Amino acid sequence: MTNPSNSAATSVAIALAGSGGAGIMTAGNMLLEAAASAGYYALMTRSSGPQIRGGEAAAMLRIATHPVECMPAGFDLLAAVDWENVHRFGAEIPLGAGGLVLGDEAEGAPPAVFTASGAAIAALPLAAIARGIPGGRPNMVLLGLVGALLGLPEDAMHEAVSRTLGKRPAALEPSLAALAAGRSAAGSLQPFTPLAPPPGSAAGRWLITGNEAAGLGALQGGVRFVAAYPITPATEMLEWLSPSLESVGGVLVQAEDELASINMAIGASYGGVPSLTATSGPGLALMLESLGLAVASETPIVVVDIMRVGPSTGIPTKSEQGDLDIALHGLHGDAPHLVLAPNGVGDALATTQWAVTLAESLQCPAIVLSDQFLGQARAVIDRPAAGASPAARDVAAAAAEGDAPYRRYALTDSGISPMAIPGTAGVTYTADGLEHGERGTPSSQFTDHAAQLDKRLRKLADHDYGERWADLEGEGDLAVITFGSCTGPLREALALAYERGLAVRLVSLRLLAPAQPARLAAALAGVRKALVLEQNHSGQLLRHLKSSFDLPVPLASLRKPGGQQFNAAEILRHVVEWSAA
């Protein structure tokens, strides 16, 4: 946030905006890369008009001297190349009272929705400056201007532009000239609080989206086959995985629908290759029948659901945590399975990797609930610690003549029974969706059904999930329980609360199923009441906590539907009110 009394800011939020084709996203990505290479932490989200191409666009960035996981309540700078339809972002780009709205003087006054907060207004002849440079474009002038206002080093800006346009020398030279022209034009503006010096160098950090991180987690977990069907906002994960899988000897197939993709993945896993599919809510709904087959046949499989606003097509480009209910309870029959949720851009890697490991070792489906915000946000993160850890499936060895008959679904103490890969001598079996006995042959006997249900429940219930089931932070006799993308803004809100003398614990559930009631009860020891934070309309996490956990504390709810992310100030306000109630 800008701090007029100090000479430098530790966090600045900037929005770049303009009409379609103005090069806003290009400029936003360059600014993000420049900040990253200069040694800052940063987060970028994007928004665009509903048209498929050519609509107004906005790149929202937060650049800081510390890791950032959410946008603030107010932006410090809105810089636009033009104002055509940009007013539509009014709700998404709230300007702080000390904010600055910067535009082209030829474009007239900025929309009132941005200036109502009392933000200062400045205008420069952006397009005219660009016209003075053959091939120059206003977005590059704006980029140079914003870089100078923020105090980003000239060489970092130069490098970001060169890296993007390096392959197009005809565009590079005018862009660098426009960048320099923008930089020198910044001198005529009123002083803007620049960023404090960066907290180190870019070494050891990654610039990555949550979808890319989830894809990398899948690879590191040993996934070598992915089948999927295009769906917003999961598609980028597939586009990243397609060449990446190929480079490690894996395969990605684009299927004809979600039913085909989940069943291809089940087939590949049955064939012995760790497999995954990625989708969004409507696709997950279609896949539920097949997840039942994976449970019954004990076939490992990972489904990543990048949640979007539903039901139905809903708002495909915006985030919501609305699929928790079907992920937990959507399967038919008694079908124990895993549900996990990453709680940050970087955590999408670790949690997806963990999901692959768990699915493979427990021979069951795992659903990973990411969402549009985590998936499409691009962030500077510290390099995750975990490296590749190919998951270990308990594979049956070949049997010789005279050995006891192979029992694929043997009733072991752990519930886990060695899985034969087709082609292994002496251990042929039928993997059946029909209920079966220990050898896999279909059975309609009550005793077999009860024994196999016990087995499938036991292997999940008795597994030791260690410390990763949740992130537990802070202390005090109050707690906020959440999951997924609400965790980032909650962490920031509770840090602000602590500065004000209000200590509140953070509980971010990473393992949502099987539920860990004893662990959560222990984590809440000494807590007098808890608030449940989630982004959906009906309180799906609240219901889960009430139905699958027997918690010793009264629960209150803070929730709102998708379409607009929680910010820290908003959560802080509610936490303060709730703590006093």
Next chain:
Amino acid sequence: MAYKPIRFYQTGTFTVGNRLLPEGQRSVQADMRRTNSLNSGHRACQGCGEALGARYALDAAMQATRNQLIAANATGCLEVFSTPYPETSWQIPWIHSLFGNAAAVATGIAAAMRAKGRPDVRVVAQGGDGGTTDIGIGCLSGMFERNDDVLYICYDNEAYMNTGVQRSSATPGAARTATTPADGGAAGNAFGQGKDMAAIALAHEIPYVATATVAELRDLEAKVRRAMEFRGARYIHILVPCPLGWGHASDATIRVARLATETGLFPVFEAEYGSVTRVSKIRRRVPVEEYLRTQQRFAHLFREPARTDLIERIQAAADRNIRRYALLDEAEAP
């Protein structure tokens, strides 16, 4: 001397319509009473072939049914650009059917009209190539097999455009999409995997099957009108170039569609009960290279080293179409 009216307008050309023609020959769009089923103000890209095709098709269907028409629409570009508030452009009863289900939802509407004794109310289902040839083919084949009283229109832009240009089973060989990039292995989409949806419809022996493009809008209108003369399942497959996904200029949509037919890559024909009854002959045959060069998705074929082998393969597919549908007069046939 016999009176002979002087015509100051062109006929037999590519001109879309003319109010001076006799009523039966006029285009629906030239009619002052046209319905504007898909109104202005929607959010399609500049030069969108699908928006153009849908407006002409639906207005023609409205005229043929005396405005007693209900439309079901699969997920896709058409649904996405035409419906979001406040730019909703539909001026007719319209239901979104999710992605793979437009044919089934339309079947249900047709059944309801029959149950209510309203045979005058007709039903159109529409979808893109992904919603038709990939995820929707099961419901569509069922609709054909039961001979449900629905006209299904497929607007084919040869990939999933609104999610960012991924391949579909209608994407032609060698075309680049986001999921068939040119790096590593063979460039562009694999050959021989595309579904010839019109031929699949033909194999169901339904009352009426036709193909059309947005380059011949009068032909498109006439086919929709003809389709509404039948009861039972009908299918029209319309080629609608996509400037964004194909990588051609926004003002080249019509020209690109015309080149698709003039090369023979997209045969234009009509069929009744499983037999082809009429084909649109190619008036000026052009080599496929002329078509391919208009589009960025094929640009990798012409970079050094040029992939003449792939271009020849595409030419062979065009020649096969020309022979199969007798698109040229005997003397010129390859």
